Amino acid sequence: xxxxxxxxxxxxxxxxxxxxxxxxxxxxxxxxxxxxxxxxxxxxxxxxxxxxxxxxxxxxxxxxxxxxxxxxxxxxxxxxxxxxxxxxxxxxxxxxxxxxxxxxxxxxxxxxxxxxxxxxxxxxxxxxxxxxxxxxxxxxxxxxxxxxxxxxxxxxxxxxxxxxxxxxxx
Amino acid sequence: xxxxxxxxxxxxxxxxxxxxxxxxxxxxxxxxxxxxxxxxxxxxxxxxxxxxxxxxxxxxxxxxxxxxxxxxxxxxxxxxxxxxxxxxxxxxxxxxxxxxxxxxxxxxxxxxxxxxxxxxxxxxxxxxxxxxxxxxxxxxxxxxxxxxxxxxxxxxxxxxxxxxxxxxxx
Amino acid sequence: xxxxxxxxxxxxxxxxxxxxxxxxxxxxxxxxxxxxxxxxxxxxxxxxxxxxxxxxxxxxxxxxxxxxxxxxxxxxxxxxxxxxxxxxxxxxxxxxxxxxxxxxxxxxxxxxxxxxxxxxxxxxxxxxxxxxxxxxxxxxxxxxxxxxxxxxxxxxxxxxxxxxxxxxxx
Amino acid sequence: xxxxxxxxxxxxxxxxxxxxxxxxxxxxxxxxxxxxxxxxxxxxxxxxxxxxxxxxxxxxxxxxxxxxxxxxxxxxxxxxxxxxxxxxxxxxxxxxxxxxxxxxxxxxxxxxxxxxxxxxxxxxxxxxxxxxxxxxxxxxxxxxxxxxxxxxxxxxxxxxxxxxxxxxxx
Numbered sequence: 073x074x075x076x077x078x079x080x081x082x083x084x085x086x087x088x089x090x091x092x093x094x095x096x097x098x099x100x101x102x103x104x105x106x107x108x109x110x111x112x113x114x115x116x117x118x119x120x121x122x123x124x125x126x127x128x129x130x131x132x133x134x135x136x137x138x139x140x141x142x143x144x145x146x147x148x149x150x151x152x153x154x155x156x157x158x159x160x161x162x163x164x165x166x167x168x169x170x171x172x173x174x175x176x177x178x179x180x181x182x183x184x185x186x187x188x189x190x191x192x193x194x195x196x197x198x199x200x201x202x203x204x205x206x207x208x209x210x211x212x213x214x215x216x217x218x219x220x221x222x223x224x225x226x227x228x229x230x231x232x233x234x235x236x237x238x239x240x241x242x
Numbered sequence: 243x244x245x246x247x248x249x250x251x252x253x254x255x256x257x258x259x260x261x262x263x264x265x266x267x268x269x270x271x272x273x274x275x276x277x278x279x280x281x282x283x284x285x286x287x288x289x290x291x292x293x294x295x296x297x298x299x300x301x302x303x304x305x306x307x308x309x310x311x312x313x314x315x316x317x318x319x320x321x322x323x324x325x326x327x328x329x330x331x332x333x334x335x336x337x338x339x340x341x342x343x344x345x346x347x348x349x350x351x352x353x354x355x356x357x358x359x360x361x362x363x364x365x366x367x368x369x370x371x372x373x374x375x376x377x378x379x380x381x382x383x384x385x386x387x388x389x390x391x392x393x394x395x396x397x398x399x400x401x402x403x404x405x406x407x408x409x410x411x412x
Numbered sequence: 413x414x415x416x417x418x419x420x421x422x423x424x425x426x427x428x429x430x431x432x433x434x435x436x437x438x439x440x441x442x443x444x445x446x447x448x449x450x451x452x453x454x455x456x457x458x459x460x461x462x463x464x465x466x467x468x469x470x471x472x473x474x475x476x477x478x479x480x481x482x483x484x485x486x487x488x489x490x491x492x493x494x495x496x497x498x499x500x501x502x503x504x505x506x507x508x509x510x511x512x513x514x515x516x517x518x519x520x521x522x523x524x525x526x527x528x529x530x531x532x533x534x535x536x537x538x539x540x541x542x543x544x545x546x547x548x549x550x551x552x553x554x555x556x557x558x559x560x561x562x563x564x565x566x567x568x569x570x571x572x573x574x575x576x577x578x579x580x581x582x
Numbered sequence: 583x584x585x586x587x588x589x590x591x592x593x594x595x596x597x598x599x600x601x602x603x604x605x606x607x608x609x610x611x612x613x614x615x616x617x618x619x620x621x622x623x624x625x626x627x628x629x630x631x632x633x634x635x636x637x638x639x640x641x642x643x644x645x646x647x648x649x650x651x652x653x654x655x656x657x658x659x660x661x662x663x664x665x666x667x668x669x670x671x672x673x674x675x676x677x678x679x680x681x682x683x684x685x686x687x688x689x690x691x692x693x694x695x696x697x698x699x700x701x702x703x704x705x706x707x708x709x710x711x712x713x714x715x716x717x718x719x720x721x722x723x724x725x726x727x728x729x730x731x732x733x734x735x736x737x738x739x740x741x742x743x744x745x746x747x748x749x750x751x752x
Contacts, residue, residue, distance in 0.1 A: 307566055498683075502676075
């Protein structure tokens with residue numbers, strides 16, 4: 073758990089800056105979103121694949137619950153669809169049908185495919201191991217939690233509660 | 243619940259014969275399956291769509307549990323993928339990826355698309371209301387239960403227990 | 413699973429007769445119930461202890477679901493409170509409060525304590541290993557299923573479905 | 583949700599001080615615990631009754647999960663057994679059996695019975711509506727969350743995360 077660790081404004085520990093996202097297409101938002109444009113928000117980045125059973129049973133319900141529980145002017149929930157297998161099944165049109173059926177209303181970015189590699193660009197840049205992965209980014213753009221697999225709501229809530237208390241970046 | 247109703251061999255009630263299935267493609271079986279070829283088995287027909295949340299959360303786990311709990315020489319579990327919406331998302335290649343990810347090992351037939359209608363042929367012939375639908379067919383080829391939506395395991399088990407006690411057709 | 417086994421009226425296999433129950437007190441019924449008086453019914457005997465976590469999380473909800481799903485003129489659900497530990501906590505007055513709070517409306521018999529033994533009389537006579545235990549007794553008074561621990565609804569339903577199809581005893 | 587509200591050290595809002603607890607007996611701790619003695623800890627007070635179904639299905643598992651997830655030198659989880667009904671069933675000896683069976687290892691105080699009233703003393707002093715109730719007390723002894731009924735882990739986690747970031751009282 074990271075909720076007891078000092079933040080970038082509190083002391084000595086060095087967090088990693090969230091790298092830019094490479095997105096080929098956005099759903100549920102008129103404008104492209106960037107790490108930079110979300111400065112000042114606590115960002116919940118939920119990395120998933122629509123045909124990943126663990127995402128459907130755990131990760132997506134958790135992302136929806138966070139989206140419902142926290143004030144949208146403080147916490148931004150964003151889906152990142154990082155397809156690294158079954159590329160011909162998990163197409164943008166299929167993702168749109170999936171988002172409709174599963175009532176996903178938060179913005180979803182499609183991770184930029186890499187023509188030379190099964191792993192899409194953002195997934196590679198972030199060094200992700202698979203899906204679901206939950207990434208929490210603080211108001212200043214630092215990664216404060218990055219978790220592959222299932223993680224319980226108490227722990228996620230605790231980190232969000234901590235990040236919300238931190239001051240706004242200058 | 244139908245488990246107290248007399249079967250076709252027990253008396254007065256008239257059951258409907260299961261109509262033939264129109265299948266464009268089979269997964270998980272080298273041979274096409276027909277109602278006729280399954281005479282003598284109790285057949286569990288699980289009608290689903292891969293992007294239907296109720297199918298994923300309830301119907302498919304139930305079909306897998308039936309497949310695991312009952313002897314395969316007595317009970318045949320068969321999936322019927324009846325796509326009536328999002329046709330460009332729920333393609334055969336997408337279904338194959340889905341079946342792989344969700345570890346579906348029972349035979350799955352793709353309901354024959356109707357070029358003039360969103361509803362595929364078998365779904366129309368059976369008069370189905372949507373997905374998930376569970377259909378139980380007795381050893382003689384009669385429909386003994388047809389249920390749209392969620393149905394609990396106790397009730398499904400009770401009908402299967404009854405159907406298994408019935409004599410083989412001559 | 414026992415649902416494929418022949419019943420006492422069908423052939424060769426010998427089932428054990430359900431032994432009489434030794435009950436010190438009944439709840440939720442004006443009259444004492446006996447194995448003999450329930451001849452002609454399929455009987456679901458749910459053996460539990462009110463402070464047994466597995467009973468509370470699994471066995472009792474299952475007994476309530478059976479009670480709700482099956483017709484009361486065919487299937488009788490009966491609780492048997494077999495206290496073999498914490499005797500000073502699981503008293504009759506405590507059981508009454510428990511039955512009230514958990515909305516148990518089926519008859520519950522308190523297994524006769526044995527002054528010389530922690531194990532009560534019926535539990536000893538049936539050779540039970542612990543709680544929860546589910547016992548299914550057919551219309552003729554034979555034990556057809558006896559299961560200690562968790563058992564899934566599909567299997568329980570299948571046995572009940574089979575037992576319901578059997579003829580009434582003469 | 584209270585996680586966005588200023589704490590007592592941050593500004594204008596007035597929180598209520600946690601009143602003293604009236605405890606007739608402690609379990610799982612050699613020493614009596616008091617609000618005063620827990621100064622400097624974030625305190626999770628889980629108010630329950632052993633025969634309350636909502637406590638058993640939701641409140642107690644949540645208290646156990648908090649106890650497992652947070653460091654014991656920062657967060658103290660404490661049970662308060664506030665019996666306001668079925669007094670002859672939920673006795674101290676019954677509570678001990680319950681705590682043993684449900685593997686409750688955090689300290690539990692038995693709310694002091696009031697000979698003139700069904701409601702015990704601490705429950706009355708805190709104005710509680712029933713069980714389960716979750717009360718979160720900050721390091722300085724102020725009540726920051728008091729919730730009757732079910733509350734989800736995300737919200738509880740968020741408040742705990744916030745409270746943990748607050749400075750120690752002087």
